[in-house]
Amino acid sequence: MIEIKAVIRPAKLELLRLALRELPEFPGMSVAKVEGCSAKSKDHARSTTIKQELLDYSPKVMVVIVAPDDAADVICAKIREQAFTGRIGDGLLWMTPVLDAWRIASPS
Numbered sequence: 656m657i658e659i660k661a662v663i664r665p666a667k668l669e670l671l672r673l674a675l676r677e678l679p680e681f682p683g684m685s686v687a688k689v690e691g692c693s694a695k696s697k698d699h700a701r702s703t704t705i706k707q708e709l710l711d712y713s714p715k716v717m718v719v720i721v722a723p724d725d726a727a728d729v730i731c732a733k734i735r736e737q738a739f740t741g742r743i744g745d746g747l748l749w750m751t752p753v754l755d756a757w758r759i760a761s762p763s
Contacts, residue, residue: 656753667738
């Protein structure tokens, strides 16, 4: 199994959800609100006050999906397609191997 995490623009979440639901391999996802900043953000080295530091962060959404190995590439391709705007700050996508996973509702 593969854990897929994507940090994307909040405005792209609904389109991504609709596109992923069309994939027969899509197992479901969890979503969390997050904030982030990039090393490429303007004037990040010149921030001198707490207020300036806090304004450097922008709202994002983190999508987490645990999928079978053979579905991971298709799901990642769909995320890249739907989350892309071509502007700095579109987000980040990565995969991590999962050794084991269990549904909590199942007895074993």
